[in-house]
Amino acid sequence: MEERIDVLRKIQIALSLEIVNEDLFKKPLTKISGVDLAFTRQEAIIASVIVSYPSLDDLEVKTLVTELNFPYVPTLLCFREGPAIVKMINSLRSKVDVFMINSHGIAHPFICGCASYVGVLTQKPTIGVASSNLCSKYDYKPQEEGKALPVYYEGRTVGWILKSKAKSRPIFVSPGHLVGLDSSLRITKECLRDHKLPEPLFRAHRLANEEKNRIL
């Protein structure tokens, strides 16, 4: 069992070497997809909401149901959710410029959060947005709405802690793949409206749960 984890660690480290944190997404940016999952006993409902950028109008919504085969293990989330997200991305008809994934990107102990994992496997630009911290260090939390402070891991900047909504806990943003550090924050901020999470993710989260309740 420990050997099993060792193999997965090596995969993460190998994938981390493939990550490119430069702005190689299409410009001007016109389509962003938020991807999130909801769970039932033995399956996952995965939702993608593609919105126009920067107007954020819904362009295409889609859900898929898939089986889960890997448990949730902190730092190994990509092996649980990654395959389903890749399946969703590969099934979309619209050409999406950047994917926002509900997870961390490079702000990960092995530099391989689920957003980075998905980006490398699909070679699509990705940004990771999480509601809580995993391994980053930061000096203090931003207090003013809209403000962000860098977060570090082993001495280098790997993302941001962003006060996305006045009376909510801050969120954690980190580039996944084919997106730079600054752009990951800028794009995320441009997608903020009335919720703590950026619109693509807020809508994908809501859609996944609506679909889950519908099929139950």
Next chain:
DNA sequence: GCGACAG
């Protein structure tokens, strides 16, 4: 050794 630990 102990605690912490995305979803």
Next chain:
DNA sequence: ATCTTGTCGC
């Protein structure tokens, strides 16, 4: 994440 009622606050 999920299982769950009411409840406090914007």
